[in-house]
Amino acid sequence: MAGSVKDSVKKPIVLNDTTLRDGEQAPGVAFSPEEKIAIAKALAGAGVPEIEAGTPAMGEREIAAIRDVVAEKLPAKIIAWCRMVRQDIDAAVASGVGMINLSLPVSDIQLKAKFSADRAYARDMISRFIPYARDKGLEVALGCEDASRADLSFLGELADLGASLGVRRLRFADTLGVLDPFMTFSMVEQLRAGTDLEIEIHAHDDLGLATANTLAALRAGATHASVTVVGLGERAGNAPLEEVAVAVKSLYGLSTEVDLTALAGVARVVTSAAGRSIPEAKAIVGEVVFTHESGIHVDGLLKDLQCYQALDPALLGRSHHVVLGKHSGLRAVTNALAQQGLSVSADEAKFVLARIKLYAEQEKASVPGNILLDFYREAKIASAHTGDMWTPLVIN
Structure with a gap:
């Protein structure tokens, strides 16, 4: 491995696939419970270690679908996405997951626009709902929505607060896809210098930079990467599972524990369920890329x-x-x-x-x-x- 790669990435990178949550938020995509199970099985069969299986707050049908995924006892950690709301946490408990991504906006613009609130509100929400989730026996990732537009010192404060309350991970979300790899590296490097928490990069592809930003974050010290199959997701989508998995292996010689030979098959399962096609020149899984x-x-x-x-x-x-x-x-x-x-x-x-x-x-x-x-x-x-x-x- 090149000497410029950070020591902190000289270990397996953990991929958290959110196709069943963020991927399903792509316009017109709606997975049936059976399709959720088939996708989860394909992901776990390919060695993906973490699967964000859905949003329990969507209702009983979603809770049941996530519960069915959990019941498969797959060799992957099953995670649910929640807002910092008591009923969301209760719904996650009902779904049977052992870990949640407990998310709230952390940029000043989103705090004001969505809640007519300020940074004190975010601190209060974290102080109230992380202990509640932990008391329910859940592992917690503190999801920082719009982190890429947040004040970096404030993110550091939230990381410290989350750590004191028992979270294991900070999810750094470039929710609107506004970063480039240089900005991503700088921000994550500074976060890493101030916390021992796991750091997960969640990159969106609005500028076509989701994979590049994900790799930059990993080189800066992130330990986890949020991905979706073929980049399926809101707007321009997310960092594609197949691109990140192969790039980490081929560029850095690092393991993600993912079976790279299974990626094309996983892509077919997902795109079939999503009613999408795989572009023939799609990196890694496209028909004509070799x-x-x-x-x-x-x-x-x-x-x-x-x-x-x-x-x-x-x-x-x-x-x-x-x-x-x-x-x-x-x-x-x-x-x-x-x-x-x-x-x-x-x-x-x-x-x-x-x-x-x-x-x-x-x-x-x-x-x-x-x-x-x-x-x-x-x-x-x-x-x-x-x-x-x-x-x-x-x-x-």
């Missing part, structure tokens, strides 16, 4: 994988795949035919490549195997019957 067409890239990969391989697809149980299209080169053509036991001369390969390029432009697609064979046969016929087989087919 697919190559460019002639320069394919030629390099065929000579030495390290030329164009930063992430080994085998780490994810996948492999490289070469397709033929407008940007293919002769090496890709001869290699594709050779894989089918076919050989061509240099001129025949040029013929086939010209046909491939024309097909790709007209069909807006890569060339399937059966069409490639047609081009091969045409090349052999042209080669046998004409001395100038290229002129009508060359594409400038």
Whole structure:
């Protein structure tokens, strides 16, 4: 591991997947109780150690669904999300979880807008409801909503107060996705210097920086990362489970205890239940993220994988795949035919490549195997019957 990585991250990173809570808050997404169980099983089966299973305050059906997840006795800590309200805590107890994320706004703007209150109100709420939750036998993470817009010294005060009341974790939420990695690192580093609590980063992707901000927080001393499968969540979503898990392993050599080969399967379970599709170029789990067409890239990969391989697809149980299209080169053509036991001369390969390029432009697609064979046969016929087989087919 590079020497610049903080000592505090030289240990397993704990991923807290909140697909069943924050992910379900994505517009139009509503998981049935059966789907919640299926998703929880998929996550736990992949080695995800913590699952935020829902919001008990939503009502009896949600309480029952969370209770059913708990009843599965999965090898994962099941957590519920609560406001600092007595009935929310009671609902969490009824759901059977052993830990809650007890959340309240901590920025001046949200305290004023939501409660017509100030920082004293936040201190009072924490002092009242953390002991109540602890008396109910619950482990508590102090959820700091809109922490990224809060006064950092005030966050330090709340961390101290929470620690004195028995919380085990501070959740630092970039609720509106306003941070960049540099700001994230600075804020979390300062928090870490002042507390021994676990620190969980909860990043939103409004600026497309959720994964980067999550990694920055981990390098600054955060111990936990809040994630969702394929980044599902409110607005632009959250830090994707698959991106954070793979980045932590491939960049830092750290373990998250997650089976990286299971990530694509988990993504399929979640997107099916959510009624969403996985973009084909979605990092880590997209269908084409290890697919190559460019002639320069394919030629390099065929000579030495390290030329164009930063992430080994085998780490994810996948492999490289070469397709033929407008940007293919002769090496890709001869290699594709050779894989089918076919050989061509240099001129025949040029013929086939010209046909491939024309097909790709007209069909807006890569060339399937059966069409490639047609081009091969045409090349052999042209080669046998004409001395100038290229002129009508060359594409400038």
